[in-house]
Amino acid sequence: MKNLFLSALVLLISASMLAQKAKVINNPYYEFRNTGLNTISKIETSPEETRVYIHSTFIPNWWVDFSNEEKLIDCDTKKEYKIKEVVGVKFGQKVRMPSSSDSTFVLVFPPLDQTTQNFDFNDQIFGVSLDEGKAGLKPHNLTLPIEINEWLNKEVDKCKKEPLKDYNSRDFFLEEEGRIVGYIKGYSAKSGITTGMVYLSNYLTGEDYPIVVEIQPDGRFDVMLPLISPLYSSMKIGKTWIPFYLEPGLTLGMILNWEDFLYADRYRHINYKMWDTGFKGKLAKINQQLLDFEFEDRSYFKHREQQKKMTEDELAELYTRKKEMELAKVEYYIKAWRINADKVYPILKNKIILTHAQELYSLARQRKYIARQDTTNKELQKPLPDSFYNFLRDIPLGDHALFINTEFRSFVNAYEFSELITKHTRNIKTQPPVNVYQYLIDNEPLLSKEDKEYALLASKKEKTPEEIEQIKDMQLSYKVFSERYGSTIQKWQELASAHRYKAEVPTWDDAEKELAEKYNIENNLTLDVAKVRSLKYKFENVDKGVAEEFWQDLKEGIEHPYLIATGDKLFEKVYGDNANRAYELPEGTAAEIFNNIIKPHKGKILFVDFWATSCGPCVGGIKRMKETRKEYENSKEIDFVFITDEQSSPEKNYNEFIKDQELRNTYRISGNDYLYLRQLFKFNGIPRYVVIDKEGKVMDDNFRMYNFKTELDHIMKSRSDKLTKQ
Structure with missing residues (x-):
């Protein structure tokens, strides 16, 4: 009887081992995936080893690799199983993707405990099930939960304000928060992503104020964004950018899909569009129409080799052709699909125009850089012809709508520092009313005899060769005088700045006149924006009296009341009672x-x-x-x-x-x-x-x-x- 029992036990164990050896699970179920590149297509378990088949899908000719740190982690016991080998591939070996974009790799691990039911693969694929009955099932319920839908509807319905009808409204500039409430379908905190970011900037003052987007464990997020006007921008979550349009005082509902994040990870060589994004609220239709338009791919990777071989003129022509092609595409989109012509149309059109302008400004900067390196090239030393800037004719520099796209921030920076503007400021010929050394002679009571002798020589407009040699022998300099008589030098600098700033104001008028005559630019509101943007640096580098006089002169040439109010606020921030005071960090x-x-x-x-x-x-x-x-x-x-x-x-x-x-x-x-x-x-x-x-x-x-x-x-x-x- 005893022998019979032992025989049965042996047979049972053998059968169990045989069953384990033969266990194969195709397309195993998993709870969450944090990579768009890899999936587990098959698992083979046996008493000797565990084979995990990784199906990689990636960009052709891009590479993947596996290290000796790969591991499986038992979800219940947290026991780790370190990789033994990758069949046919060495650890760290870079394997390039074929033209089909996919390959399968076999990773070999030690045998799993018989009690193991689920495991994680690194920090990429979580809750992989060994239950054959679950094989082939989808890992997530990607439908919108009822309670989340109700929450989104409730929050967007709280907003009673109506959107702008168009961008000519006097309420275009409005300092008020906009709100985005959203949800990510299929999200898990196992992704390691618990925050996102909106990189906001004030295009008038140049100040940054990035805002953190906190993602709750259930996938919800709720963020308030301080705005000064309507904004077409993007939210960054992980490495993925999600575009949105928002107006001050309004609330936008947003529904994202985690699967889109995985596709963005896989197609990382392009600006992947989050196609499965839904919107709620009064701005939903505009956001959907903006999302549905597909801009041409401007991938650096795709065009860099081609562009390296092109001349400056060829590149300019290429950028212009791309602009014209995309503008034609916008025209077709607006007419064929009855898109909002008052709001969506100018946003799309201006985004294309501003991108094109940036490309040409980039060419101008590159040319200037090369000219500094190659001073013998006479052609490069010449200024760009006026015709180079003809692209400005197509930019609505007087329209509010231009300011909505985030591309405007980069454009206006290039615009205000471009040769067209800076040449007027650079050509100011006026000198300070008194030379720095003469000022020291007249105003520095502690000026030493030797220093006074040097100052008298240095302040002379015309010097004899003997005097020049004498100055050299004295081994003094402006830097030395700054260290010895810093307070007096600073007063002279303020006097010089005041004189220069006084002379600078008319140069803005000169720039505006030239732009109007050569490029037919009227109502140049963007130039007034550039004027306001110049204030922050000036205010921080001169005393209050100089700054106040300069600002009073400059604002006479600015018509828009909001721009004037912004300049006043900048002045108060630098010179007001609370300026330069140490402050405590806000709690949080x-x-x-x-x-x-x-x-x-x-x-x-x-x-x-x-x-x-x-x-x-x-x-x-x-x-x-x-x-x-x-x-x-x-x-x-x-x-x-x-x-x-x-x-x-x-x-x-x-x-x-x-x-x-x-x-x-x-x-x-x-x-x-x-x-x-x-x-x-x-x-x-x-x-x-x-x-x-x-x-x-x-x-x-x-x-x-x-x-x-x-x-x-x-x-x-x-x-x-x-x-x-x-």
């Missing part, structure tokens, strides 16, 4: 992240550098400051803190760089946390430098690191004066 997630970083360093004035290894100017700035940092490495007064994020500073590059630059107090934080800090200190681009005082307050949230020692002197003096008053 962002401040908590930042305070945890700086907590070990409180008690010192901190110079915080937001940077990345992938940012050339950031890396260059840190290298230039290396010796300066060494001067202060034992300082009890100041210290340096460096903050970057994991995505833009890969770990290997990061470790090598901080070692080479001997950086201390370095923090490499998650991408999600970094977005909060972007919002906190209001910056879209890096490098960005922030100064924190000894109490943890913000002294300067846009510090000029390139002028570190001079600015440091101002900071220390300001702090000393403050302590004296206390």
